[in-house]
Amino acid sequence: MPSPPPDWVKALKPQGPQGSELLAQERAQSNVNVEKLSELLHTKEYLERQEKLLKLLQPEKVFDKSQNHSLGRVERLQRSLAKGKRLQQMAVQYKWDADEYLKANDLIGEPTPYGLHASMFLVTLREQGTPEQHELFLRRAEKYEYIGCYAQTELGHGSNVRGLETRADWNPEDQTFTINSPTLTSSKWWIGSLGRAANHAVVMAQLYIGGKNMGPHPFVVQIRDLETHQPLENVYVGDIGPKFGYNTMDNGFLLFNNVKIPHVNMLARFSRVDKETGKYVRPASPSLVYGTLTWVRSNIVLQAGGVLARGVTIATRYCAVRRQFQDRDAAANSEENQVLNYKMVQVRLLPLLAAMYALHFTGRGMMRLYQENQNRMKASSSTSEDTRGAGPEELRAGAELLADLHATSCGLKALASTSAGEGLEICRRACGGHGYSSYSGIGPWYSDYLPTLTWEGDNYMLTQQVARYLLKSARAVLAGKDAGNDTARILRTYLDRRDKGASFDVLDTDADIVAAFAWRTAHLTFEALKHRDGEKRSWNSLLVDFWRLSTAHSQYLVVKNFYEAVSSPELSSALDPETKTLMHHLFQLYALHTLEREAAEFFSSGAVTVRQITLARTTAVMKLLDEIRPHAVRLVDAWAIPDWQLDSSLGRYDGKVYEDLFRRASQENPVNDFVFDPYPWNEAVLKNEPPKSKL
Amino acid sequence: MPSPPPDWVKALKPQGPQGSELLAQERAQSNVNVEKLSELLHTKEYLERQEKLLKLLQPEKVFDKSQNHSLGRVERLQRSLAKGKRLQQMAVQYKWDADEYLKANDLIGEPTPYGLHASMFLVTLREQGTPEQHELFLRRAEKYEYIGCYAQTELGHGSNVRGLETRADWNPEDQTFTINSPTLTSSKWWIGSLGRAANHAVVMAQLYIGGKNMGPHPFVVQIRDLETHQPLENVYVGDIGPKFGYNTMDNGFLLFNNVKIPHVNMLARFSRVDKETGKYVRPASPSLVYGTLTWVRSNIVLQAGGVLARGVTIATRYCAVRRQFQDRDAAANSEENQVLNYKMVQVRLLPLLAAMYALHFTGRGMMRLYQENQNRMKASSSTSEDTRGAGPEELRAGAELLADLHATSCGLKALASTSAGEGLEICRRACGGHGYSSYSGIGPWYSDYLPTLTWEGDNYMLTQQVARYLLKSARAVLAGKDAGNDTARILRTYLDRRDKGASFDVLDTDADIVAAFAWRTAHLTFEALKHRDGEKRSWNSLLVDFWRLSTAHSQYLVVKNFYEAVSSPELSSALDPETKTLMHHLFQLYALHTLEREAAEFFSSGAVTVRQITLARTTAVMKLLDEIRPHAVRLVDAWAIPDWQLDSSLGRYDGKVYEDLFRRASQENPVNDFVFDPYPWNEAVLKNEPPKSKL
Incomplete structure (x- = not known):
């Protein structure tokens, strides 16, 4: 149904001078060595890596960006998960290191439902888990058998971590913890990768031993079945809905109804509960x-x-x-x-x-x-x-x-x-x-x-x-107890010179x-x-x-x-x-x-x-x-941001601003696939059947 | 597929004190007479009108707001047109005056594709048309037989009206004008109600008589067929694509390939071309x-x-x-x-x-x-x-x-x-x-x-x-030539007192x-x-x-x-x-x-x-x-903005913030209708077939 531009439209050009001429003129009037400056800013390695990744990513159809801003949330999320999957496949296939994987994520231009798994979940397991816990959780998480998230913020509790309500009660009788959400405001909320993707969560909960609160601690909890991906019993979990942005991420909510987890599921590198005595062992080094x-x-x-x-x-x-x-x-x-x-x-x-x-x-x-x-x-x-x-x-x-x-x-x-x-x-x-x-x-x-x-x-x-x-x-x-650092120096200088x-x-x-x-x-x-x-x-x-x-x-x-x-x-x-x-x-x-x-x-x-x-x-x-x-x-050229990443008609390197705005509006805009019935006395909104559209 | 909350979730309440209690406390600690202040701000009539309209609008299913932020642009636009239609039907049914119609539009909370028809198109015809033109265009526009827009801004020309490129050349031989878009940048752009809805446009174009430019003037041009709603020959028109907001409006583009229109289509209340002599007649009162x-x-x-x-x-x-x-x-x-x-x-x-x-x-x-x-x-x-x-x-x-x-x-x-x-x-x-x-x-x-x-x-x-x-x-x-107004007064005061x-x-x-x-x-x-x-x-x-x-x-x-x-x-x-x-x-x-x-x-x-x-x-x-x-x-209560208009979990009059956030996320969020397959080695994104969802 979208009518491609007729020949008389195709023949039209922007009024001169052309954008490409104007940018050429801009570049001609300055001697800044863009390449040298780019290398200073980013290093040569970075620029080469970017070039290499662009060549791999851009041809893949799954990374097409043209419909990003027109789609609804359900479809955006599905597509974004598909992008995340493909990236992960490519990471294995091309043996990307961490920098390469991060850069590839940057280039595709949106967060995916793997976002918090690949960052906070893995990092927390790695940094706060013991070697035994690494074997148990981290290995499978690295292989994406466990997909996880980091569940700290709650519906009623953001900045103030000490105010978290989710509880983890130590059960000395069977050496387990009971994870529970006592109120509606204790629901985990805003947790990235939780809404639809995760089957595990690191849950920050107030640890209680014998009724005494020992403060918030991290617990690994399975939340969805590894086969069916349905929530486990006594777990209520879902996506928290549309947002101002970040709509390709499945930020989620999570409630527990007295879910029991084994002793080993409390991440125990820094502080832990002694399995035998039930005694709390203090963190070794909080500064870490x-x-x-x-x-x-x-x-x-x-x-x-x-x-x-x-x-x-x-x-x-x-x-x-x-x-x-x-x-x-x-x-x-x-x-x-x-x-x-x-x-x-x-x-x-x-x-x-x-x-x-x-x-x-x-x-x-x-x-x-x-x-x-x-x-x-x-x-x-x-x-x-x-x-x-x-x-x-x-x-x-x-x-x-x-x-x-x-x-x-x-x-x-x-x-x-x-x-x-x-x-x-x-x-x-x-x-x-x-x-x-x-x-x-x-x-x-x-x-x-x-x-x-x-x-x-x-x-x-x-x-x-x-x-x-x-x-x-x-x-x-x-x-007179001067720390000897720059802050102390500027304070002292001021005192000395104030008069x-x-x-x-x-x-x-x-x-x-x-x-x-x-x-x-x-x-x-x-x-x-x-x-x-x-x-x-x-x-x-x-x-x-x-x-x-x-x-x-x-x-x-x-x-x-x-x-x-x-x-x-x-x-x-x-x-x-x-x-x-x-x-x-x-x-x-x-x-x-x-x-x-x-x-x-x-x-x-x-x-x-x-x-x-x-x-x-x-x-x-x-x-x-x-x-x-x-x-x-x-000076902006030197930042070397590829056109594909900018995803902007206005910011194109070649200055073909108007051509690109027009091309996208007329050729990539699904709204133009439909003919509307504009008369208020006709109930129907569409004149034609919606085509099997590009959507 | 969306699992309704189980009983243990339904039993949960927010941690106390409850939002409703806190707002009650807030209202109890102040003596501000909310009703009196509301009337001072808005008048009693305004408040009664708002109440009356709310009762009419809120029960209509077409005005449901719950899916607004989750849908893609195509569906949002279709639904918005349906809302516009229903509003217009109600305006006739209930004999709304202009204030009532505007207020009803405010309450439904989004611009509709009728937006620019109901404002700028009608206003321009009314204010710049002659009585003959009112008969010809305005009457049918008021009955929504003609749906129109006001096409001024161009792809390459926004603020500077004198820079518009669209031409209207006077043809003395057959007493017509030829409307033409000479370049790509002359495409009309950003025109509200044009993209999908309008069948007519008031087009601002440079009037040329005998090759001489007389500046921009308004012309009524039909752009789509009144039956099929397909663009007329030599007209290329469509929606300009997704935007930062305003996505329920079909802002459009429009190009003409030498389209002829009759003499009467130039809006002629202020300036006009004499039909017989082809002479330009100057505006009577530019200050209007x-x-x-x-x-x-x-x-x-x-x-x-x-x-x-x-x-x-x-x-x-x-x-x-x-x-x-x-x-x-x-x-x-x-x-x-x-x-x-x-x-x-x-x-x-x-x-x-x-x-x-x-x-x-x-x-x-x-x-x-x-x-x-x-x-x-x-x-x-x-x-x-x-x-x-x-x-x-x-x-x-x-x-x-x-x-x-x-x-x-x-x-x-x-x-x-x-x-x-x-x-x-x-x-x-x-x-x-x-x-x-x-x-x-x-x-x-x-x-x-x-x-x-x-x-x-x-x-x-x-x-x-x-x-x-x-x-x-x-x-x-x-x-010493003082205008005698406030501006002159403050300038004079300054001069007098400066020393x-x-x-x-x-x-x-x-x-x-x-x-x-x-x-x-x-x-x-x-x-x-x-x-x-x-x-x-x-x-x-x-x-x-x-x-x-x-x-x-x-x-x-x-x-x-x-x-x-x-x-x-x-x-x-x-x-x-x-x-x-x-x-x-x-x-x-x-x-x-x-x-x-x-x-x-x-x-x-x-x-x-x-x-x-x-x-x-x-x-x-x-x-x-x-x-x-x-x-x-x-002080905010006195503004008397109804909850339905605010459409906000956080701003509810009753303070039930957390209950409402939770209800919307778990019950009105279409993302939760789908079960994803989270494993990167499985190509499919969905575990289950998408249900015949609420979308």
Whole structure:
């Protein structure tokens, strides 16, 4: 029924100049070496892996993306499971390592029902199971005989893990646990891969021994029959319904009616119940668990740059192709202007372009710190096993690094994911009307990304952790017990210089920009400390101050990491001087644009003067926009996001924006398979029988 | 296949205290007279109409909302057309007037394919057609024999109407027009009701007479056969595909291959082509068209309060039901705290609660101004027809009022729709994880609302109109040619007092808050004027300043309108003193929270001191949150949005949040009708044959 375009339509071209010509022109006007910059950002190995996987995945019909945005949830979920299956088959066939499997998942562009099995279920079994439990559960899970999920969040309990209601009661008589859901709000909820796919779950439940609550612990529970895939008796499980995004994932609910499981099903690497005595054995090293969360958050920071880069790539290319209005000061009959030439568009997009670089380098910095810390912990635990013993100084330094890393990861996770999520929506709007089409590629990506702002610690909740750490650090500095890390350093610097005042030269000296951000953090820290310790204000009344403090501190960390990256010898040797200068401009734009948006805090902390802020806004930022503008397209090209992954008519590398929008609307849109009966007095909605459609 | 909950599940209740108890408690702690406040906001007639329509609509199966978020686009569109048909049948059966029809559309909760027929198509025929054309087109359109749309935007041309490419060439030989689409980018695009429903279109095309372009004009063109509903020859038309929201609307594309239409098909009330001579006759009164756009924008302002109110109602009720963590300063074993008690939640939600009232009263003020202007124009045109003649003074005053109204509507449309759209997303996030579920009711509403930020003038583009008007006003004031309106007044006040300085008492005097906002507008206006006229800066380099200026001015207008409303005798006589005081608190919260967010501009304009801003943030706003908190639930109740319209588990009036989430997930979720085969080595995705499902 869909009528293919007649010849007179096929003969039509977009009004000139063509998108492909405009992008060619953009690329011609900049000398940025895209290949070198790509390698610096991603490494050569990464780029080769991407190329190799693309060649394998793109031809497979099961990975076709054309109907993703038109289908209902049932069919999307079925197709997504089929994609997950095929990926798993290919992983075995081509012997993919973990990086390859993850990258392949990225490229197909949607979460599948295997998502939480392949990540949290396997990781939890691996990290929290004993060797015996590895044999029993992990081996079969790795072979996808057990498909699992990680069931923590409940209908009435999200952030507050201690509030979980699901119970696991120890039965000394037969050495089992009874898993039970005492209320409706204790239903597990939001659990990825649980709704339709999983036959096992790691269930976080309050462990009770002799009626005494020992806190939440992980239990492996079978929930569906391995043959029929029907729920087991006394298990009520299903999918929680449609969502703002992530609709190819079967987030599920789960209730237990006194289900008995054997002793071995409590994951027992860290804490356990002694089978014979029924005694609770305390966790060996709680800081290890602490470490996993830090790793998860650091990863979110690292990914945030790439998440944002998808939106910025699409919007930048499209705004170079799209032309609208003449410049008001131009000659009367001049051509319409590229939208990217308007300052109002530049001031929205180019700081995001800078932010994606900033977040990327910051994420790398975080991962490096995390690795250092892991190495140090391994070293110190191996020395202590050797009974040579880590001295108390070493242990204290280790604990302090971990606390710093934990706070840093909390604050940066909140800032980075908020920046990326909100940045994507700014990109979408910068695309004007067409940004609203699913074919823009931004909306679906934004919807799927948004949960990141809430999970692994709600972005507002997390800021309390950062504030608590900064208050603690400030108390230590005041007491002369200085941790010797960067946080202590900036607090001390502030105390030392407070009387003299700051007067940083933010307009001309990059290092002074970093110092101004540090100054603001320190100022807000001591203000908050005064309120809490001096004026004894309630914690609740200070939550807004804490949120501001955490944001300020995290912005400092991003600015500092970005500065270190653009000043590093690694970057200098990888890039030509011109591109290196451009990286400095991106740093300055990110920093000064942030400074200008947060002007009130910078001013009232005395870090800069009102005059400096005005100059930053009206002169420095405007000049940086001019400097960066000609290189914008090459700077997004360097992120090397393949067209197939972008899945965007607007963001195509070749600039054939209008041709592609038209092709998809007329040839890939199932709505056009049907002829409607539009008259209200006719009951039927369709004029014709629905064809055996492409659906 | 969907297993209904077994008895042990049915017996489960949420952990206490129950949501219904918590909301009862909320309502008990406030004396706000919800009924009185509702009537003040909406009028008694409105509330009765809503009640009456609800009773009619809710029982009709066709309006069932339970599957809306699970279905694919084809089925959603079919169902939506069925809803549109039923509404139209009921409109005739019950003899609904325009208000009733609009309200019924609101209640069913989604745009239907009749949307643009019932609005823009009919309005355009009515306002721009001659009596002959009314006979020919409008009568049949009102009877839904002609289903139409308004085809202006093109694939390559959105905001810039002058850039449209579709041509209408006058053929003197046979007194017809030839409509043609010369390029791919000239395809009409985004046209609501066009994709599948319309058989006619009002097409905006460049009128050419003897090869000379006379600018864009409206033409009525038949596009589909009235019997078969198939496209006519040389017409290529279809739906443009899936979108971020608005998926129940068939936004369409449309191309013409030299289609001839008769002379009478050019809508000719304002300008026309003389049939005999082929001469172009100029528009009688271009300002009337100008008026329609102003009306459309004023309506967006008026609706923005209600749009936001949906999100705020949902989030406020849910945050009163949801409990998470103990207060950190509370006793160790105290119960979890209502989320609404946390300052970090209050500071996000309560300013939005204030904003929805602010926007509502501002919208009313706008509509009043619009009516005054319409009356004045009618009066002056009738006097001039009477040849008694309006004097030049009267005409000038009329033109000035219109210019002021135009600028005001542009700026407020941008501010109001941005505030409502972004506010909804803040509400969604304030609901934590469950905000992401479609059952929250916020996400779908947000997605459907977002185009409002782009259409009827992109919110960034519009700010240029405001700036241009303010620059013009400033030049007039400086030249002593004062328009005598409020804009001139605030500019003059600023000039008079500039040397003495401002020093407004924003913390204690409401009128001074308004004055401080006026001062900031005036300051930014003269700054911009200095850059443009004094320093001869390019228009492009000032776009960011203009955007800030427009935002500042529009915030002033909202603050002023809100202040006038809460100080009005109408409000005083309608409300008890306690509720009246609360309205003043809402005004103060909206104003001071805005002032604090825009602190840098208030400070650098000299409107307030840094000390005042700090106090506003740390003391005044915090105190206002405390004052308003106990009344929050009643203040949203007063908006009287029916549960059926909210379509939200989280925002239910009765607080049965968890019961409803669970019911929908387990009983209304088609995904649970299917059993999947989860094993990657089995090719099939389903274990069972899909049942003849509810879909």
